[in-house]
Amino acid sequence: MIKEMVCVVCPVSCRMKVDVNAAGDIFVSGNKCKRGVVYAEKELTNPTRNVSTTVRIEQGVHSRLPVKSDVEVPKALVLDLVKALDNVLVTAPIKMGSVVAENVLDSGINFIATRSM
């Protein structure tokens, strides 16, 4: 199966063709540098994303606190993780970098505050 993919590693945005044979070997073409291959392999085997969202906060200047995952998250888990944060409620003051939700959905992924409030 040949899959078309845009490499997002740098602004050149190479339009790549990625082929996987029966043995699971990955062949990449259209990339202008080897970082495209690494990106394509990861996208095919275990695509991950940074996740940024918010949680409810009380007594802050706003009623939401921005947070992010402490590591890149498997793409398939993104929506579930964000939904799981619905139950989180924190109270100001809170420092940037503090963990606001630990081991969410037993994924081992923590969410940390991305600002002080």
Add this chain to the structure above:
Amino acid sequence: MGGILQQCIHSGFGVEMFKEDLTGPEYAERYIEKMQLAGLEFRTNSLVTELHEDRTLVYTNPIEGYVEVQGKAVILTMGCFERTPGQINLYGDRPAGIMTAGTAQSFLNKDGFLVGKRVFILGSGDIGLIMARRMTLEGAEVLGVAELNPYSSGLARNIVQCLDDFDIPLYLSHTVIQVIGSSRLESIIIAEVDEQKQPIPGTEKTFEVDTLLLSVGLIPDRHLTAQAGIKLHPRTGGPIVNNRYETNVPGIFAAGNGLHVHDLVDWVSLEGERAGESAARYVQGELTDAELISTEPGNGIIYVVPHYVLKQVDEDVRFYFRVDNVYKNVKVNIYKDDELLKSLKKNVMVPAEMEMIKVANQDILDASRVRIEVEVL
């Protein structure tokens, strides 16, 4: 403090300045901490209502009221604002549910207010793409993004991570031709456009949506410039500056999105640093006047910042510019008067991505103008 960064909760900030992938609020907080460590005085909740040529300004806040101060130097870093539904040709009624993507972003990320549940986005600017993902993550359904140009105005990584990841279609060469609904938006009609950007009959598609977000460009905020006699550039929309980021009014400097709209916050910071340093030198009387070398956008270039370079020994000059179309396999040539000074090969250049080329200051001191242009190979 921190401006628009506080609502840009996504990552992608600081790769150049901190060699880290930070979110907007994190990036802002690093600088806020630096400011506090340096013991700088600041005012929040304060709006500057007047700025004059002699660098006096008036600001107001609920605690002090109106206060007039004179700066030995003033740096304008007011950022930019979004083109509004009123500035583009949006036909139909004026119902609730039509706003800029950045407005929806402030509602959503600061206070958790979702402005709609079925959303369409006009314009593929980065804020619009980012909001497509954010609204989806928070439970809204984003039905598509229409872009007037045949290419995206946002970064490729945002197309992939904000649209493709969630199967949100991007309609290139399309625009919204009508909004329907008198109290609340009920639906929109989009159509494909021809090369003259005119809608092609028969290509209409209707989407039932309660919200239309606009991401159709940013304009430097210049609400203080006219009164102070600061000259603006017609293409950037911001002040005209020299390589010290000084405007035509001595002692008034400008940097960041209030000067010209950037894609990367790191470059905004770099400009700010340069303007700040110049302002400090100005206050200490270290800046001297000199003849001006003008910088000119040639073929394929929309604008070049700074607009002038002073004929005197100084740091190397970073020229920022944008191309007017998508170019592949080209050279960027820098001419000193009519002599080719520097030539760089580029695989791809797109209007969505600002370019920067550094030129040694001493290389151009004997020029009267510098021209940058795209040469298609």
Add this chain to the structure above:
Amino acid sequence: MYDVIIIGSGVVGALHARELSKYPLSILVLEKNNDVSMEATLANSAVVHSGHDPKPGSLKAKFNLLGNRMYRQLSKELHVPLLECGGLVVATSPEEEQVLDGLFERAGVNGLLENEYQMLTREEALILEPNLSDQVSKAMSLPTTAVTFPWEMAIAGLENAINNGAQLLMNHEVTDITRSEHGFVVHAGGDVFEAKAIINSAGAYSAHISEMLHPKFFTITPRRGEYFVTDNRFPIVQTVVYPAPGKKGKGILATPMVHGNTLLGPTSNFVDFDAQHQTTPEGLNEVRNNITKTIKHVPFDKIIRSFAGSRPTADAGDFIIEETSPGFVNLGGIESPGLTAAPAIAKYVVEELVIPRFSVLPKSDFDPIRKKRVKMHELTINERNEHIKDNAKYGHIVCRCETVTEADLDAIHRPVRARSHGRDQTAYRAGAGRCQGAFCSLEVLKILSRELNIDPIDVEYKPRSFVLAAKTKGAQ
């Protein structure tokens, strides 16, 4: 039982309420929307016309001239801005010069005084308006032409009426009217009211209201007008510039607004009720193409908004001002120059048609003055700071484009309560500037929520629509 019920709170209804409040009568204004003046009064050219243009002998001609002569005093009493900028009707061809000559004659027939209309050469006209196009060959000067702020005029009229005893109910759409022994029974918004007299000032819906009691005798068709608004930091004209009139009324004007913006428009097209507030490519192109005939240096890149207003045009072409049956006054087809004519119509209707039924004398304690609101931009820094000492909200600017302070948003608590986000954006100008509310709408929402003591989710934008759809994280 009320003495008089007024249906509709546009500028016509508002000024009738005020005129009636000079007498010891019980007055009720019924408005179907969640806010006042949301229809024709909301979106029009804002011009106080001189009276040069209506067909001689028509009610339009009569009340236009009378109304124009009342505006200065009315604006002073109600503290509504009035830009006394004058107007110019310009000709750009020999044919148009002929039209202008005809119009000059008409102005005289309509009763304008000699110093109220004057024919000018191009050179003379350029002194009054330097930005006329190069084609302008001749112009008629109309120095009594002025510009008001229609919404504030209506709101101020109502506030003044309320302070003098009148009542206002919003969200009360009249659904039925029947006769009773003492007058009328009015069904509105689920409530039932009785009144001895009714004034039907329902604008575009006046025929519909009239037909609740009478056989159909007039039809209202919305006549849409499309406009552009330009950034108020770049004024284009200093006088109202009219083209020579054609078949479609007064044509496309350039009008300086009281807040510094310039209004370009309107077009003139009969449309269905559904389409009366819709802008179209054809309409806005017509504005673009025609405006450059009369003025030059039109900064199309400084446009901050486009919109469509609607004129409630009656089939007969003239105003309908009549007591159709005893105690029931129909005001139909009060379209341009209705804004100008409104105070004169109100005076006539109240004094000649309504008061004779009640045989009452004016109240001695009627207060014609609506208290002036603090306008920070008119004050010196020291004066401003005096206000801020009393009320810190004057120091907090919510809308940076139009420098609207939090204290300016006290309209929420004034007699004609501003409850909707859209209202604040238009009448109180938070969000009326070049960013169109992008920076302040979150804050305006929070202020409305706090001051009205309602959840942000329940803050309305326009009648029957809300700013927000939901809160995230399943929050209530």
